[in-house]
Amino acid sequence: MPHQAADWAAEVHEVHTVTTTGEARDRIERYNPTAIEPKWQERWADLRLYDTDLYDDSRPPFYLLTMYPYPSGALHIGHWYITTPTDAIARYRRMHGDNVFLPIGFDAFGLPAENAAIKNKINPRAWTSANMENMRRQLRTMGSTFAWRHEVVTCDPAYYRWNQWMFVKFLEKGLAYRSVSPVDWCPNDGTLAREQVEGVERRCWRCGAQVEKRELAQWYLRITDYADELLDFTGLDWPEPIRSMQTNWIGRSSGAEVDFESAPMLHHAGGEPIRVFTTRPDTLFGATFMVLAPEHALVSPLTAPDRRAEVEAYVAAAANKTEINRLSTDREKTGVPIGADAINPVNGERIPIFVADYVLGGYGTGAIMAVPAHDERDFAFAKAFDLPIIKVVMPRDGDPDEELTQAFTAHTIDEVMVNSGSFTGRPAAQAWHEIVSSLGDQGKGEQAVTFRLRDWLISRQRYWGTPIPVIHCTDCGPVGVPEADLPVLLPDEVDYRGSGDNPLTRDEAFLACSCPQCGKPARRETDTMDTFIDSSWYWFRYLSPHKNDGPVDSDLVRRWTPVNQYTGGAEHAVMHLLYSRFFTKAMRDLGLVHENEPFTKLFNQGQILGADGERMSKSRGNVQDPDELVSRYGADAVRLFLMFMGPWDQGGPWSPTGIGGVAKFLGRVWTLALDPHGREPADPLSGQLPAGETDALARDRIRAAAHRTLRDVSVDYEGFRWNTMVAKLMELSNTLARYRGSEVAGLPEWDEAIRMLLLMLAPAAPHITEELWSRLAEARGESWTSIHTEEWPRVDETAIVEATREVPIQINGKLRDKITVPAGITDIELEQIVRSRDKVVAAIGGAEIAKLIVVSGGKLVNIVLRG
């Protein structure tokens, strides 16, 4: 919505250049960020201040990684929201003596480049390169301390050849394999992504054609081999919600696989066995029907002739439904009987077989035994189709004949079996195992584990990605490209026909090759890799981006990884962050790296949405361009405002309201540092100490304020609580402003407080603090050293100690009074004072005190009255 963007722009235009205050205008130069910022950015670059020496052993290494951007064209404010606080972490860690490595690069393969190529008839590489150039320029305006010499660009053959190299290793190890699976297919544009299929009609976003499912042979990585290891988060300092999402995504289920004999003809058993997976073998006696997924291989062979037409129609309809739709639990259950039965192996009973789309082909065995009494979806299906519901598990004191109104799924320890033949009366938890082992003895089943996680489909029928290094030979089948022949280069000039299908399939020069095994003419694989492959190991490559005899430098990997701190969006919770963990483990098993996990500590910042509350995107027209804000307010103000807006992990709709307040704060810091003796002509009390305050008291209060702020701000920095960090620095500057122009301004306590304020602000607002630091040094006749090489100040606890404190008094939990008491008072003394207060006595009246609670250390007193 372009008009909304215009609204706030108008608002911004009304705010004018930041100036300093009052008569200071005549005494000192104004704070002008546009003059200061480029100067320091250049100076820092010249000094190679942030050019990390990866071999420096004198300081502890700190690998700080932030998710690299996709080169979409221009930075938006969301990039700043991720990146500038991360830069503040880097600067903060350096002030604590760490050797910080903060690299940056570009996730340069992917669909948007191809969409742009099709739409604008421009080469994806040219489009991507131009975007990267623009974004590099923008990134530099942040004043961020990236190690640019280590930049990684994934569409560079020097990078993607190692994707190919690792793929071939995975192929040799059996970790990569080929299998057939369905894709959403448009006759004009080929394979489509989920968001390219529009509406319930399922039409192609580009050409409007009807989208269908097509079965394609595609490449997979066996991430499921690592499923159990991926469930183990030992030693990782990751947010609980992310661990929980990954755990649920992997979805480990422990149960049994059981064979049901199929009985295609009436009164005849002896058909092929149908294997089902169940987490509840204890409910086998309650199975009253069976359900096959529409994709199940036995649907067609088992369907009775008179059922065939209906079953085939149902299967075809299911193919055009989305998985989200099929798994919906509040949707009306659908399905059709196929006209065949299955034999329950525990009691020999015949149960009808249905095909229904709530069972998925890709999960478990693609077939379930349905136990309506103890599964919600089976219950709903049984009700819809009027199938028997047999209760086989119940609470110990339950009634076996009571009719169920909903599925009983509690599955507690104290449950017993009913209606279950010889197992009736057994505790359900034990019967679970007894039934499995009994089936095992008969060769009809065994204990099994299944995962919701599926193997990683890495094939993309697209041009702009890493070519999968495989050659198809009519004799030898698919063969990996030998290491010596890598990289398989992506041709730059291809024939785009203005549609989304893969031009590599028409590129004869690319396709023609010979089989590495037998030498016969062969065809090259045209699928390229999922771009998540690129992002699954890029941080290893940052350490040695130009190394040309291997993907990683093992010496540097040993020194620098795992990454100490990773920052990026929570939208990557289950895909990128899981693939990266998998890749690290797979690379470990290739002997490339030594560790089990890629990122020791993770922080997910929230997402900045457009002003309309929607995700920022060019097509919605709700993208906020940071350049305009930077030219108006300066990079420091934009950085600080993004930190001040709210908790970093929250994000939210973008609104520039309030950036003026942050700019005003920086102007105030400028004035405090450069003009401590100036006064506010508009304030009659300016230059006087607050009423009743002596010199000595004022000096103590300045020190106390500075050191208390340091104590609290340090905690906020450690926890990335930027908004409260900035608020506390604002409070400190407000306190100092009250003393500006008075007799204590410029005294050692004042100077210390100013110095501390600048140091505390330096990681967040690096330019203004550097400028003020240099001017203060100059005023003292000292030579310049960067504030960003200074040490973080130390708290003097003795400065913070207070003589008195305030204690709130509650009656029945409601605030009724406040008293000021000496800091060292005992609880008993406190209680005596409280009881003698007029207000307290009046509030109690004639009531009886039931209890008097003094909260830990006398922080609060609550008087509870009886009745």
Add this chain to the structure above:
RNA sequence: GCCGGAGUGGCGGAACGGUAUACGCGGCGGUCUCAAACACCGCUGGCCGAAAGGUCUUGUGGGUUCGAAUCCCACCUCCGGUACCA
């Protein structure tokens, strides 16, 4: 649907189970100015009250507790992910 998160003044938000609304924006009043802008100072959750003060208030409804924005249960709304966007 499922998995994860969030809901507090006019707005962004603050608050180890213990004084709800810090800090900032906006608004109102003032100072400075020929005037304006900038800057600076003061006030600013609702209701009752002249005031002192009282009372209500953290999406909704319950619960636990001396005490709940915070913990528990149910629900509503919004955001992220849902395997080919990155």
